[in-house]
Amino acid sequence: MGAPFSIPPPVPRMWIAGALVSATGQAPVLNPATLTPVTTAPLATCDDLDRAVDGARAAQPGWANRSFTDRAATLGRMADVLIAHVEELAWLTTLEQGKPLTAARGEVMRAAGAMREIAGIEIPRQTIRSDATGRVDLIYRPLGVIGAITPWNVPLILAAPKIASALYAGNAVILKPAPTTPLASLRMGELWAQEIASDDLPPGLVSILSGGNDLGTWMTAHAGIDKISFTGSVESGKKVMAASAGTLKRVTLELGGNDPAILLDDVDIPSIVPALFGGAFGLSGQLCMGIKRLYASASIYEDVVAAMTAAAKAAVVGDGTDPDVTVGPVQNEAQYRRVLDLIEDTRRQPGVRITAGGRASERTGYFIEPTIVADIAEGTRIVDEEQFGPVLPILKYDTVDEAVHRANASEFGLGASVWTQDVARGAEIAARLEAGYTWVNSHVGTTRDLPFGGIKQSGIGRQGHFIGVTSDMEPQVIVIPAAGTADESRIQALEFSE
Structure with missing residues (x-):
């Protein structure tokens, strides 16, 4: 263009x-x-x-x-x-x-x-x-x-x-x-x-x-x-x-953050995948509040992996000035090298599947193909560290209590989300997550009339x-003694901290 x-x-x-x-x-x-x-x-x-x-x-x-x-x-x-x-x-x-x-x-x-x-x-x-x-x-x-x-x-x-x-x-x-x-x-x-x-x-x-x-x-x-x-x-x-x-x-x-997103077993996978993908891969994954760990119930795990893999493969990677591009480059060389190192470390883990991406793009620039990692668990760098790049590990859990415990077992606590068709249940679980900002059925996004941190x-x-x-x-603190009627009316008029 x-x-x-x-x-x-x-x-x-x-x-x-x-x-x-x-x-x-x-x-x-x-x-x-x-x-x-x-x-x-x-x-x-x-x-x-x-x-x-x-x-x-x-x-x-x-x-x-x-x-x-x-x-x-x-x-x-x-x-x-x-x-x-x-x-x-x-x-x-x-x-x-x-x-x-x-x-x-x-x-x-x-x-x-x-x-x-x-x-x-x-x-x-x-x-x-x-x-x-x-x-x-x-x-x-x-x-x-x-x-x-x-x-x-x-x-x-x-x-x-x-x-x-x-x-x-x-x-x-x-x-x-x-x-x-x-x-x-x-x-x-x-x-x-x-x-x-x-x-x-x-x-x-x-x-x-x-x-x-x-x-x-x-x-x-x-x-x-x-x-x-x-x-x-x-x-x-x-x-x-x-x-x-x-x-x-x-x-x-x-x-930094290592934000978890927990998918309950009642979610409608096709309807939430676009939001999940955007929450994880928006800005090429370089967002402090972005999804860094995706926890899926065992009953839906393979379906989630397949859907997210398809979304990653469909993404258009390239120069942000091209109107068709959906995923741009990593911003700088140091971060680019770090993300590639995390991917190589992941590749060496026994039993791990990299179902999409997993490599640098062949084009000039700091491009990394959107990467989905399955059959991974805590204790690996890709899960425990903040990736800050276009890489998402998907983890399997059996019970909600287990998922909450594992999501909270991190030195980070910026954001977190819960995804379910039962919004009230989602709100209850969100309140148990150790994060400064939590969402139900969304992830990423705040306004400045709300406190973020x-x-x-x-x-x-x-x-x-x-x-x-x-x-x-x-x-x-201003300590004011009892005053006469005239003074009191002037004091009552003081509404702002100037």
Whole structure:
């Protein structure tokens, strides 16, 4: 298909303290479908970060003094900009990440929708106690400056809500996108800088810097950043937590998952296979909340394996700019090599069947054919580890209690699902699963008016909802003595935490 925008795209600029700037250092950004450079991206220096922090600290107090209504209006304008440029941002996302263009468009739209959802969350002034002695209120105050660090699988849908939550709570924010997928995020910053008036979005309130792992290290150690909101791997999250300890930064960590899906024996297999396949192989399996382990009752096991195998073989693997493609490449070489290593380790397991895929595609790029693994059990890497690629093990169970026990026997606890025609029974079983987010008869997908996050080693804290927004704030108790009628009416009028 013809390119709707210039190829290669222009080198993007960073948005630092209200100015769009280039950098002396540049790094190529590869298209994982072609292994050719899309363009180059700037590499921020430590001085660039210092300027961003100084700009954020200067802009934040005035922003914090604005009402939630005013801040929500600005978020709405920022969302409008994303929608107005959906085609350009989606094209960049596909070029740098590899996902099909339809999925990239959906990501841009969901990013805009997430900003609006966060802007609709109320943060009321709460009365803890009110009696003859007086009143005790609980309010929430902004933290100051939040550093947001995002991964390479869904760059915009993870960046936009972090920015929105920080701003809605009255903070300034500095975003660092993943070094392999910085382009759409940087372009988002350029568009906001060019199309939103400085009266609405004060200079310095948002900065977007690109760079390698050293930039993330500088952010977590910087004394001028009050919190890190991080999405990424468990091992990287541990490093963020350790590095943040020196300044007692607050942290929200959305980390990896090894999400189980349990199929009860009453499911209608043909009707659920499309959703199961999408939940496991959407974004080529590179989704933290995606299905990583599929448990099927022994009575339906072979039918499930056959149906999922057929779906995997029918998938169209290729460059995401091709409208017929349903499964794109793995995003980067390191992950590509890791997934292939997991498949080879699986192949060596006695009695295991690989019923679809099981190999790299012959075409240029980081392509792996959608892979179905049957007759596998816990104690193998493909089951115990998060694959984060187009590979799905299907496991057999005899009783529901057994399935729940095995699903819970993991160091991860991000998402989980139960599939059944008995919805009430499904809800009961879902409540027994050790995960931060569970579904009945679906898997994958959330909105930012709901709290999302994991338990165990899948993370700390939540994003979205009142819980997530107030994690970007500090609670403050105000003890008010009994007052006269006039003062009391003024106190009662205090509804929001400003």
